[in-house]
Amino acid sequence: MNLEDKGLVDPGPRETLETMGEAVAKKTGRRRTLTALGAGGLTLVILIGLFVQNRMQALAQEKRPGEGKPTLRNAYFPGTEELGPEEMRIISCGTGTPQPRLKQAAACFLVQLGNGDNLIFDMGAGSTERLASIDIPYDELDKVFIGHLHLDHAGDLPNFYFTRSVNNGTTKLRVWGPSGVKPEWGMKAAMENMKEMWGWERAMRGAIVREIELEVNEFDWTGENAIIYNENDAIVRSIPAVHGDQSVSFILEWKGMKFAFSSDTIPNKWWVKYTKGVDVSVHECFYPPEGMVERGIFSPAQALNVGTQVHTPPQGFGHVMALTRPRMAVAYHFPNDFDTVHMIRDSIREYYDGPLTMAEDFLVLNVTKDSIRVRKAVVNPDHYSVPSGRQLGAGDPASYKFHELTLTGMEPSYAAIVQKIYDEFNKKHGTDFKPIMKGSPPPVPLDR
Ligand SMILES: [Zn+2]
Numbered sequence: 001m002n003l004e005d006k007g008l009v010d011p012g013p014r015e016t017l018e019t020m021g022e023a024v025a026k027k028t029g030r031r032r033t034l035t036a037l038g039a040g041g042l043t044l045v046i047l048i049g050l051f052v053q054n055r056m057q058a059l060a061q062e063k064r065p066g067e068g069k070p071t072l073r074n075a076y077f078p079g080t081e082e083l084g085p086e087e088m089r090i091i092s093c094g095t096g097t098p099q100p101r102l103k104q105a106a107a108c109f110l111v112q113l114g115n116g117d118n119l120i121f122d123m124g125a126g127s128t129e130r131l132a133s134i135d136i137p138y139d140e141l142d143k144v145f146i147g148h149l150h151l152d153h154a155g156d157l158p159n160f161y162f163t164r165s166v167n168n169g170t171t172k173l174r175v176w177g178p179s180g181v182k183p184e185w186g187m188k189a190a191m192e193n194m195k196e197m198w199g200w201e202r203a204m205r206g207a208i209v210r211e212i213e214l215e216v217n218e219f220d221w222t223g224e225n226a227i228i229y230n231e232n233d234a235i236v237r238s239i240p241a242v243h244g245d246q247s248v249s250f251i252l253e254w255k256g257m258k259f260a261f262s263s264d265t266i267p268n269k270w271w272v273k274y275t276k277g278v279d280v281s282v283h284e285c286f287y288p289p290e291g292m293v294e295r296g297i298f299s300p301a302q303a304l305n306v307g308t309q310v311h312t313p314p315q316g317f318g319h320v321m322a323l324t325r326p327r328m329a330v331a332y333h334f335p336n337d338f339d340t341v342h343m344i345r346d347s348i349r350e351y352y353d354g355p356l357t358m359a360e361d362f363l364v365l366n367v368t369k370d371s372i373r374v375r376k377a378v379v380n381p382d383h384y385s386v387p388s389g390r391q392l393g394a395g396d397p398a399s400y401k402f403h404e405l406t407l408t409g410m411e412p413s414y415a416a417i418v419q420k421i422y423d424e425f426n427k428k429h430g431t432d433f434k435p436i437m438k439g440s441p442p443p444v445p446l447d448r
């Protein structure tokens with residue numbers, strides 16, 4: 001798969017584009033020669049053609065993985081590659097917008113470090129399916145950093161947390177998020193209220209399966225380059241973002257490499273000050289105001305306001321990347337389609353000519369000090385989250401008291417089938433399990 005042809009990766013430097021132009025020219029020339037020579041010389045021409053093609057491939061191989069150049073743009077198969085001790089892998093598990101669509105989940109970027117740690121930045125609606133499909137056990141996906149509490153950045157957190165137990169999850173989930181301009185709007189209150197809102201889910205699933213601990217780390221949203229995480233040689237800092245209020249961006253530093261993630265923001269002074277020269281700079285790049293009006297999302301006045309002072313327009317993205325010059329700029333938070341991506345990229349290119357990746361879901365960036373390799377993950381849509389191999393704990397069914405209506409609601413003849421399943425299981429495994437619905441009527445014999 002050639003991501004550049006799809007408009008996903010743009011190398012920036014002219015020299016590379018010209019080289020590609022030459023390659024196209026050579027192919028066209030070869031076609032003309034074929035016609036001229038006729039069938040007699042066909043074999044010879046094919047052989048020459050193959051030689052030229054091999055040579056071109058070899059040249060392309062020699063070029064990769066050069067800084068800012070198109071790298072090996074093919075597939076990453078989850079679960080098949082070890083990370084080097086000083087390598088990080090970034091997988092986009094959501095690059096879209098608040099408008100739900102199958103193609104792009106809302107914001108979520110996973111960063112895997114060579115030390116075995118996985119850090120998730122934002123968890124927008126629809127991202128958990130992506131996270132479950134990339135062959136990493138839930139137990140190892142245990143650190144989530146939320147930039148702000150919009151649903152397209154935190155909407156899948158309840159889902160990810162409460163269904164952890166039925167996805168082989170046993171380890172606690174650790175979350176980091178900003179304080180609020182009012183205490184009741186901050187991360188801590190949000191997580192407490194989340195548990196309240198899903199109180200029955202928590203009590204019932206906790207009893208029948210197991211309850212997972214939730215560790216909440218709320219930090220001051222106004223902190224400037226403040227360390228909010230420091231473990232296993234990895235540091236995460238927060239800087240204020242300009243996106244309404246109480247929004248932050250993150251900078252992850254590990255083994256001398258830096259990954260910056262804007263969550264949502266307009267170009268701001270902290271981002272420009274603290275993300276200069278980072279290795280990978282993931283910054284929002286919103287759909288242009290006129291496009292939003294055309295799609296009927298906003299009125300013109302709303303679109304202009306939202307598209308320039310709540311979110312970053314493509315020109316703003318280009319401007320902020322020109323000011324910070326990362327090794328790789330990654331634009332996300334726009335509908336990445338054939339009829340939008342070139343227009344957005346052209347607007348970025350008015351201001352920025354460096355390495356650029358137009359994000360879509362399942363983009364994979366392998367980052368070392370020497371190279372940045374951009375590929376696309378090939379995932380199996382049938383895939384479930386993989387078991388961690390840890391011993392699964394159990395909840396205490398006695399801790400949940402069923403309502404009388406539920407206890408007595410089971411169809412009496414079905415109770416006999418349940419008992420039969422239990423009897424057969426107990427006999428086969430030498431166990432002595434009993435149905436939970438103790439209050440149900442005594443089983444009646446099966447009439448068959
Ligand atoms: Zn937002």
Ligand SMILES: [Zn+2]
Nearest residue numbers: 150152153264
């Ligand atoms: Zn957003």
